[in-house]
Amino acid sequence: MDEREQVVSLLGRAGVLAAIRWAYRSAYGEVWRDFNPQGGHDQGWVGITAHKLLIDRLDRVFQAERFAVQPGESHVGRDVLADGIADSDFQSMPVIEPSTVVHADLNNSPGWMLGDWRWLMASFEYGRIDHIRWPQRSETKGMVARQPSAGGDDGLFSLADLPDLPPLESLEDAERLLRRTLVLAHAMDLETGETQLFLGRSRWNFDKADPWVWRHDLSVPPPSTSVLPVDPVPDDTDVPGAQRHLPRAIGEA
Template identity: 35%
Template sequence: MRSGNDDADLDLLYDQLSKRDIDTMPRLDAGLVRRANLNGSPGWAHGERRFLLASSVFGKIDQLPWPQKSPTKQRVARQRNPEPPQPSLFEDLALEEIGGLEALVAAGQDLDLKTYVVAHSLDPLSQQVELVFGRPRLNSGGGQAWHWRQNLLGTPTSGGGRRTETTPLPTGPNTVPDAPVRLRRPAEERRDDRASGEQ
């Protein structure tokens, strides 16, 4: 049973959303996402992962200057790369030593949760919006602003897990037979057969 406060919360949540947005919004269990601010920077957590917000100049999300952001955002961008590039022989030997020192410094500054950033921007004239999710990279002296990032507006909407009226219903079981498939034996068995004279 919902209380009057719950209804007021829903009215606030749904304010300015279209009926389509409301209908396709996924329903989440209470407590699934919790507030997890970091040094006063608004954040939310799911499990062991925290998400912070960052704004950007429109069209400049890929060049976001993390060293010019708050100390908290710089600390998040200083996190170790979860998937460092594979080293190659005789390449960047001096950089490996520097990288080792950076890893020691970063280990002393590890955050309590793995922290990701949701970056957003808006062009006030065209009303175009950018929204990305990713792992920021402290780009002192320029360079890439992200270890990786995903454009959240470039992915198709999930529909919130609900069937819409335009979605066709299944017509029944698929009666098309599977393609004939012949499995090959491993090469070692075939060699053994040839060696013993079997074909």
């Protein structure tokens, strides 16, 4: 397996891809329901609102930050997880064991981590996933994009081209995690409500070339006023040997 296959397989088996897709569907479903361009809402409103709602939904489904299990308790109360979201969203929320994924920010950029892999969020213009310019983004996103990668032959800094690079296991924890930091890129079409979601290894494209070493499409059907239940099968069926994980919805007995 190459890096992409390893990551997608790992996150798929753990149910994390299904949880991310649920968070994305729930967040953008609410954005689209509330979006009112005649009332003054614009791309800026969508971007800020989606960002905040995605943080909430990812923390909620992974039971992190304000949804973390309290000392002396074994789980988070159903009333806490359901508070503030649509009932259909709560009923379709996948069950992920607490501490499976932890909140792991990088320089105040919201992030989450499973094992040795972390992902940060980044918005982009709908339909232009391959036109992101990382040199024009934040310093943190640029630092992530400049990391060497074993994910493909066309990356700016591939491990094969850097034979003197210190091995991953010799690095301090923060440096090792930085080298294994991915980007969860999200977007919405303001005209149709259609959305896009990708998880991938960013590439420092100062040359205006491909912004990705690799990326994996996690998009789901566009949100509507009646949010559909999440597809229980993670989007990892194209990975050889990947196991299908069927997360139980929290609302089920």
